[in-house]
Amino acid sequence: MLDGFADEGIANLWTPVAMSKEVGKAPLGLTLASERIVLFRDNEGRVSALHDRCPHRGVKLSLGKVSKDGCLECPFHGWRFASGGSCTHIPLNPMPEEKRRRFSATAFPVQERGGLIWLYTHPGTDTPEELSMPSVMEQPGIHVWHYAETWNAHWTRAMENMLDSPHLPFVHRRTIGGSLWRRMKPDSKMEMEVHPTPTGFRTSWSLDGGSSSAALEWLRPNGMALHIPIPNRIMRLHMWCVPVDATHTRMMLVSTRDFLKLQPLAAVLDRYNKRILREDQAVVESSDPVEAPPASEERSVATDRATLAFRRWYLERKKHGGREPLGTELAPLAS
Structure with a gap:
């Protein structure tokens, strides 16, 4: 049962x-x-x-x-x-x-x-264990916007996409990935850092030695927080990839910010956030196999470190029948 x-x-x-x-x-x-x-x-x-x-x-x-x-x-x-x-x-x-x-x-x-x-x-x-959720969602003076839709995808593929920063200049070049796209050269190199946190891990990146002030957090098991750098402002996009069944995932988006809180400008930015989400949909829904497989069944590179850390956790947890897996620390990935 x-x-x-x-x-x-x-x-x-x-x-x-x-x-x-x-x-x-x-x-x-x-x-x-x-x-x-x-x-x-x-x-x-x-x-x-x-x-x-x-x-x-x-x-x-x-x-x-x-x-x-x-x-x-x-x-x-x-x-x-x-x-x-x-x-x-x-x-x-x-x-x-x-x-x-x-x-x-x-x-x-x-x-x-x-x-x-x-x-x-x-x-x-x-x-049950204590509920851990982003405190900004209950912070006074913060505009919070909620949105949900269902994708034809397994939740692990959607979750890995949300933790994957190397796709930003390609899938999101017209929105949040535009600055990375403009800075990229044919021989550019992205370096990843992944640090464990009490709720999962935090990942950041640098391009050709120039670090980014943006960061992604994995909120175990199925959440993500994207910290968007705006001087003296708060703007974070949160996403939960909620499994419906083997081929469907409910994407629950929560946008939080301390500016542009009044209509109609608030509605304009909220629609923009929905656009960012929709840019990912077709790519994620095309994944084959539908569920994220063991790492040995796909070809991975150094910039996949964050998604592979999530995948190890997920596969170990499934293997242990839902118990917290051991030995899934964030090991370096060879280039």
């Missing part, structure tokens, strides 16, 4: 699964790593997450409704479930609470932070 999380290497971890604005009065059904999840708000507006499968006859709870008591009511026979999964009512079958406990739905730890709904990919966990 719920093997999809381990199969995708994201078991026992926090991941965003939806934007706060997507969860209103009606339940929201979604798929995470081929597993069905339902999100709903109780009568006080708090978000809960259950396995989108009624324990009675297996129908989707997301087809039901939230009752006046804040519980989620199954559309088939009217069974009701509280935020923690406990069954609160079974119509036509009166019984004591102690007996109803065996009819509970499967619940997941969930938090609403930074305009996103975060789910911990282990059901019934009372004390």
